[in-house]
Amino acid sequence: MSDCLFCKIRDGEIPADLVYEDEHVLAFNDVGPQAPVHLLIIPRKHISTVNDMVEDDVLLMGHLFAAAKEIAAQKGISEDGYRMVVNCNAGAGQSVFHIHMHLLAGRGFSWPPG
Numbered sequence: 001m002s003d004c005l006f007c008k009i010r011d012g013e014i015p016a017d018l019v020y021e022d023e024h025v026l027a028f029n030d031v032g033p034q035a036p037v038h039l040l041i042i043p044r045k046h047i048s049t050v051n052d053m054v055e056d057d058v059l060l061m062g063h064l065f066a067a068a069k070e071i072a073a074q075k076g077i078s079e080d081g082y083r084m085v086v087n088c089n090a091g092a093g094q095s096v097f098h099i100h101m102h103l104l105a106g107r108g109f110s111w112p113p114g
Contacts, residue, residue, distance in 0.1 A: 006042050006098035020071050024063045027071055027103070036106025037075055037082070041067055048097045050088040064101050077105040085113075 008014040009028065016028035019039060030038040043060050047053055053061065065084070072078045082105035087094040 004046055004098050005096050007046050010044055020067060024060060025067045035104040037077060039103045041101040041103060042098060047099045068101060068103050083109050
């Protein structure tokens with residue numbers, strides 16, 4: 001997707017403050033953080049929304065959760081807790097149409113969120 005912001009970050013066309021990467025995913029600091037720790041974890045494969053996933057993407061999405069667990073341990077936030085959020089489509093707050101997980105920590109969170 002030539003116009004996808006996250007694909008451009010993945011491809012190195014747009015700089016990002018990377019905090020984690022492996023063969024399937026990469027994670028970087030959000031440019032508009034909503035918490036002291038606010039990272040975006042994206043699959044290297046472009047998938048626009050959760051609704052666009054196919055059966056082969058199930059393991060990949062599980063890998064996003066595994067990466068979040070590893071990043072949380074590296075950041076020292078595992079014990080205090082963290083929130084993971086995946087939005088699907090504009091009505092739910094998705095503004096970049098490349099599946100991504102927000103990992104937030106470092107402050108209290110209430111329920112329900114916004």
